[in-house]
Amino acid sequence: MWKDESLKILKNYFGYDSFRKGQKEAIENIMLGKDTFIIMPTGGGKSLCYQVPALLLEGATLVISPLISLMKDQVDTLNNMGISATYINSTLNNIEIDERINGIRNNQYKLIYLAPERLDSMSSILKMNNINISLIAIDEAHCVSKWGHDFRPSYRNVQGFINQLVQRPRVLACTATATEIVKEDIIKLLGLKAPNVFFTGFNRENLNFKVFRGENNDKFILDYIAAKNEENGIIYASTRRETEHIYNMLCKKGIKAGIYHAGLEEDIRKEMQENFMYDNINIMVATNAFGMGIDKSNVRFVIHNNMPKNLEAYYQEAGRAGRDGEPSECILLFNSGDVSTQRYFIESSTLSPDKKTQEYDNLRAMVDYCYTSKCLRKYILEYFGEEYLKKSCDNCSNCNNDIEEKEITLEAQMIFSCVYRLKERYGISTVVDVLKGSKNQRVLKLSLDKISTYALMKDYDRKYVEEITNKLVADGYLITTNDEYPVLKLTLKAVNTLKNKEKVYVSVRKVKQVQKTEDGLFTILKALRKSISEELNLPPYIIFHDSTLKELSTYMPKNEEEFLNIKGVGESKFAKYGERFLEAIIKYTEDNEIKSNLSDYSPKEQGETKKKIKSYYETYELYKKGLSIEEIAKFRGLTELTIQNHIFDCVLEGLDVNLDDFIPEYMEDKILEVISNIGASKLKPIKEQLPEEVDYAAIKAVICKHNL
Numbered sequence: 142m143w144k145d146e147s148l149k150i151l152k153n154y155f156g157y158d159s160f161r162k163g164q165k166e167a168i169e170n171i172m173l174g175k176d177t178f179i180i181m182p183t184g185g186g187k188s189l190c191y192q193v194p195a196l197l198l199e200g201a202t203l204v205i206s207p208l209i210s211l212m213k214d215q216v217d218t219l220n221n222m223g224i225s226a227t228y229i230n231s232t233l234n235n236i237e238i239d240e241r242i243n244g245i246r247n248n249q250y251k252l253i254y255l256a257p258e259r260l261d262s263m264s265s266i267l268k269m270n271n272i273n274i275s276l277i278a279i280d281e282a283h284c285v286s287k288w289g290h291d292f293r294p295s296y297r298n299v300q301g302f303i304n305q306l307v308q309r310p311r312v313l314a315c316t317a318t319a320t321e322i323v324k325e326d327i328i329k330l331l332g333l334k335a336p337n338v339f340f341t342g343f344n345r346e347n348l349n350f351k352v353f354r355g356e357n358n359d360k361f362i363l364d365y366i367a368a369k370n371e372e373n374g375i376i377y378a379s380t381r382r383e384t385e386h387i388y389n390m391l392c393k394k395g396i397k398a399g400i401y402h403a404g405l406e407e408d409i410r411k412e413m414q415e416n417f418m419y420d421n422i423n424i425m426v427a428t429n430a431f432g433m434g435i436d437k438s439n440v441r442f443v444i445h446n447n448m449p450k451n452l453e454a455y456y457q458e459a460g461r462a463g464r465d466g467e468p469s470e471c472i473l474l475f476n477s478g479d480v481s482t483q484r485y486f487i488e489s490s491t492l493s494p495d496k497k498t499q500e501y502d503n504l505r506a507m508v509d510y511c512y513t514s515k516c517l518r519k520y521i522l523e524y525f526g527e528e529y530l531k532k533s534c535d536n537c538s539n540c541n542n543d544i545e546e547k548e549i550t551l552e553a554q555m556i557f558s559c560v561y562r563l564k565e566r567y568g569i570s571t572v573v574d575v576l577k578g579s580k581n582q583r584v585l586k587l588s589l590d591k592i593s594t595y596a597l598m599k600d601y602d603r604k605y606v607e608e609i610t611n612k613l614v615a616d617g618y619l620i621t622t623n624d625e626y627p628v629l630k631l632t633l634k635a636v637n638t639l640k641n642k643e644k645v646y647v648s649v650r651k652v653k654q655v656q657k658t659e660d661g662l663f664t665i666l667k668a669l670r671k672s673i674s675e676e677l678n679l680p681p682y683i684i685f686h687d688s689t690l691k692e693l694s695t696y697m698p699k700n701e702e703e704f705l706n707i708k709g710v711g712e713s714k715f716a717k718y719g720e721r722f723l724e725a726i727i728k729y730t731e732d733n734e735i736k737s738n739l740s741d742y743s744p745k746e747q748g749e750t751k752k753k754i755k756s757y758y759e760t761y762e763l764y765k766k767g768l769s770i771e772e773i774a775k776f777r778g779l780t781e782l783t784i785q786n787h788i789f790d791c792v793l794e795g796l797d798v799n800l801d802d803f804i805p806e807y808m809e810d811k812i813l814e815v816i817s818n819i820g821a822s823k824l825k826p827i828k829e830q831l832p833e834e835v836d837y838a839a840i841k842a843v844i845c846k847h848n849l
């Protein structure tokens with residue numbers, strides 16, 4: 142029965158245990174021989190919907206894809222999993238193409254990726270050689286529509302191509318675009334026959350959305366990256382100049398960054414993109430020119446240094462994070478200048494008046510996103526016309542209370558009156574100079590020290606005054622003009638505040654203790670993956686996804702059977718890389734044992750349990766002295782995980798440990814709730830239902846504390 146077979150394929154080739162939402166249904170429809178239309182968000186797993194049937198069906202599957210740069214990637218990925226696939230596009234020379242066509246004649250491939258420009262020449266080859274095509278998959282199907290965001294004229298030939306085939310195969314169209322007009326267009330222009338449409342919704346559970354207004358962006362970005370320990374991320378800025386500025390700032394700090402915008406030479410762009418794909422650099426600073434065709438799965442965060450022009454653009458760019466389904470962050474840094482930049486783009490465009498009005502409406506909705514206090518995920522989904530039934534998602538800055546309201550009425554009044562006394566003729570830095578009572582030449586020369594608000598805020602930190610002034614701009618109390626020398630002006634809102642003595646609140650990001658993502662074994666495995674990637678000239682994520690390395694470093698499999706249970710490990714990948722990764726894991730566990738032996742001063746003959754007992758007593762002693770887990774781990778040369786386990790061993794033995802230290806504030810009830818729903822026998826499913834910051838230690842602590 143093909144249903145059991147499809148699960149086997151999923152496990153053995155792809156290394157996954159279950160289908161994602163929509164995949165099973167779509168595959169079933171394809172297997173019934175019907176036409177199929179899949180609308181899934183980026184990263185939803187559309188490729189699997191034709192790759193699995195390709196293996197189940199007789200003959201070959203043709204995949205039409207517009208992204209030449211991705212074909213090699215996809216084919217490498219498949220070959221690496223032990224699936225025979227090939228591609229034909231303009232990057233190959235004639236000899237290579239002939240070779241591959243020979244392979245196609247000999248029915249050597251289960252999947253054949255084709256650029257749409259190749260359809261004409263391919264159709265005669267298929268006919269002449271009587272090649273059995275059982276499925277045609279059209280990826281990025283919105284490219285056929287002029288209404289989509291990426292129209293490709295050559296996609297218009299697809300229908301003709303299909304109709305010429307001796308036997309019409311079943312057809313599958315895939316896209317992430319779901320507007321009604323594009324959908325109808327695709328069905329018509331590809332000639333889909335009564336397709337069943339599978340729409341899984343736009344929600345991307347693994348993405349955490351955050352909006353911060355009036356931050357000092359440079360500082361935010363540097364702090365953020367410093368805490369991220371070489372994770373991959375994209376920083377989008379709205380102008381080339383700004384990308385250059387951020388790029389230079391990162392390079393100066395020794396951060397491995399790249400830059401990408403349309404003003405750079407073709408080969409530089411290509412090199413930057415490749416460096417990013419191959420993990421040679423961690424951070425890409427880019428304009429919106431970067432993205433189409435980026436299939437890198439392990440992008441852990443996307444920061445927008447500026448607000449984009451509308452939510453479609455934002456969701457698409459932010460959505461490049463977390464394609465592998467792992468928790469990832471999408472952060473928008475909003476400054477009020479962003480609105481004027483976007484207004485300027487619209488105003489100076491050649492759009493018709495109607496279209497301009499439309500663009501202004503879209504911009505309005507984007508700005509509202511930056512100010513809304515409701516769930517950000519709900520806001521986005523409802524914007525796209527999708528119902529989101531939950532009131533909060535627990536995975537955005539509004540639901541997670543990442544931001545707090547802070548009253549700054551007094552400070553705001555001082556700033557407003559200073560702007561007023563300066564007759565609204567100076568920019569932020571002069572206003573702050575005056576408030577701080579600066580004695581700099583300019584201030585003295587202009588006699589600004591004679592102004593009544595001079596030195597009014599001399600006891601405040603300069604950075605702080607700047608920061609709240611920015612926030613007052615972001616929240617519409619002040620505006621900065623759009624001139625060459627922008628000056629601060631009061632808005633009606635500020636005047637009302639001064640008159641009516643209304644309180645002023647601004648939103649302030651709660652500074653949480655950022656947990657540095659660090660894990661000894663994970664780092665080792667990443668390095669191993671990198672060196673294999675260089676040997677084979679394959680991007681690292683094709684070898685194993687980050688999520689697979691994370692699981693490997695958490696579960697530390699010791700043999701083939703355990704290794705094959707890890708998500709993303711199929712038989713072919715195990716055969717290729719299993720040994721080397723196993724070796725590294727075993728070495729790591731042994732190395733750590735050796736260290737703990739040394740600190741025990743215990744002779745080799747001592748029994749296993751005795752060593753452990755001694756070891757955790759030593760941890761306990763340090764713990765009692767008030768050292769943190771991190772400090773103990775450093776001190777003892779062990780991993781934090783090991784130290785945590787020691788502490789829990791102590792709890793089991795009845796020693797006094799304050800378990801609350803392990804449980805993040807406010808999270809205890811949430812953890813208990815999940816446990817009461819699904820039991821406490823397995824930690825992983827519990828963790829999966831909780832916010833990212835809840836780690837295994839927290840869950841274990843709750844279980845111990847409540848004797849579950």
Ligand code: ADP
Binds near residue numbers: 157182183186
């Ligand atoms: P899309 O084309 O819809 O943007 P992809 O087909 O590229 O998404 O898949 C995104 C990621 O999800 C890939 O890394 C893929 O391996 C992974 N994936 C797909 N299906 C599953 C599944 N059933 N279980 C786990 N991971 C999956």
Ligand code: MG
Binds near residue numbers: 187188280
């Ligand atoms: Mg895809």
Ligand code: ZN
Binds near residue numbers: 536
């Ligand atoms: Zn939310």
